[in-house]
Amino acid sequence: MEGQSTWPENTPLREAVRRMPLEAILLETDSPFQKPFGYCEKxxxxxxxxxxxxxxxxxxxxxxxxxxxxTYENSVRFFGLGKDK
Structure with missing residues (x-):
């Protein structure tokens, strides 16, 4: 999930977040222009x-x-971290 999920008027995405299993959520900031609501940085x-x-x-x-x-555990699982190669 990224910054757009914090915008109050983004009702469809916010509802999707509510319904989405927590085990399916990752946090990211890959999109530099999709900042959170009220975030003052450029x-x-x-x-x-x-x-x-x-x-x-x-x-x-x-x-x-x-x-x-x-979300930490989700990231470890998704990226295969901590596994012996």
Missing amino acids: LNTSHSLVQIANEIAALKGIKIEEMLNT
Whole structure:
């Protein structure tokens, strides 16, 4: 999920986030022009991940710690990190 999921008027994406299983969510900032709502920087950077994670946790009604732990595990699984090659 990226910055667009934090915009209040982006109802379809926000509803998709609410319905999406937490185990299917990754956080990213690959799109420099899709910054979070209210983000003052000119371009989206990794600094905005905190805001994105907080907003998604709020949308899903969970604590930020659960959001961060689960998305970390999702990233490890998705990218095959920690596996012996």
